[in-house]
Amino acid sequence: MEIFQVDDHIWAIDHELLGLPGVGVTYVARGEEVALIETGTALTAPQTLAGLEALNIPRDAVRHILCTHIHMDHCGGAGHLAAALPSATVYINSSVAEHLANPTKLMASVRRAVGEEAWPLHGELLPIPAERIRPAETLQLDLGRDVVLTAIATPGHSPDHLSYRDHKSGGLFIGDAAGLVMERWGLIFPVTPVPTYNLVAHQQTIAMLRELNLPRIFVTHYGPHDDVDHQLGFAAERLDELVDLVHRALADGDPDVDALAARWVPYPDDGPAGVVARSWSRMSVAGMIRYELKRRQAAENG
Incomplete structure (x- = not known):
């Protein structure tokens, strides 16, 4: 566990997501009240x-837990932290809030998406009483001392995604x-997971974020970055690479997920970082293939 300060009022706790440093953080925003942004897994x-x-924050001082979306590496620890x-109070897009109250279906879906090799790294969600869950999509949270957090819809990676x-x-x-x-691990790419990935929404979100001229982004995987336009531009380029890879594979009639993932994100490490690289690249290839096949079927059906 590592803690580092990223702004006068913001700290990051590296909670060793999936068993590795440099993979995931929970951010701590401090005004008169304290909010956590992202929870990691159980x-x-x-x-x-x-x-x-270690930050000398009493447990009862944390008043807010914000999740960007329903995937387990972002909300899986919410029940345990709550x-x-x-x-x-736990905040998440209301369209998926039911999965925090009753996580059975979510865990089954994530297990299919990440694969059996990576599933043991996630743990099990703890249900949260419904009365402690609030909708986040219209959130404007005043923590005091001029620290205000506002939700922005950023769909694509998932339809419920908020920043x-x-x-x-x-x-x-x-x-x-x-x-x-x-x-730290040489892994820089957009993630396009099954089952609800949407390429058009993702491209629109990245374009919208570039138009905001943000001075800094706080990335869950991983850390603060001031070279915002470079990072967003590179994400758009990598996304285009994946689209082209999938289109070519479908045209050849051989969309082998493992082979395509190894071409898009070649990663020889057989250790824990290799597990993460393989899981997330396979998930992304599978998500893009599923998206493209659904898009083509919809076009054929008029």
């Missing part, structure tokens, strides 16, 4: 709680809206 909750203790932080603008710094907690920037 297995990262102990590290996040240890990070709060149980340990009795004053906290949160920090008005004090001008930065944006971006979740997976533009992908991974895991420089």
Whole structure:
């Protein structure tokens, strides 16, 4: 577990997502009240709680837990953190809130998406009482001391995806809206997962974010980045590469997910980082293939 300050009022707790440093963080925004942005998985909750203790933040001082979207590496720890932080309300897009109250279907879907090799790294969600869950899509959260967080719809990676603008710094907690920037592991690419990925929405989101001229993005995977237009532009380029790869494979009649993933994200490491690289690249290829086949079927059906 590592803690680092990223702004006067924002810290990041590296909770060793999927068993590795440099893969995922929970951000801590402090005004008069404290908010956590992103939760990691169920297995990262102990590290996040240890990070709060190291920051001398009492558990009852955390009033808000914000999730960007319903995927388990972003909301999987929400139930465990809510149980340990009795004053906290959990915020997520209302279209998927039911999965935090009853996570059975979500866990089954994630297991299929990430594959059996990576599934043990996720843990199991703990249900959250419905009365502690609030809709995030219209959120404007005033933490005091000029720290205000506002939700922005950033669909594509998933239809429910939200990002949160920090008005004090001008930065944006971006979740997976533009992908991974895991420089420690040499993994920088957008993630396009099954089953609800939408290419057009993703491209529109990245274009919209570039138009905002953000001074900084706070990436869940991983860390703050000031070279915002470069990162967003590179994400758009990598997305185009994946689209072209999938189109060529479908034209050849041989869309082999493993082979395509190894071409798009070649990663020889057989250790834990290799598990993450293979899982997320396979998931992305599978998501793009599914999207394209559905798009073609819809076009044929008029």
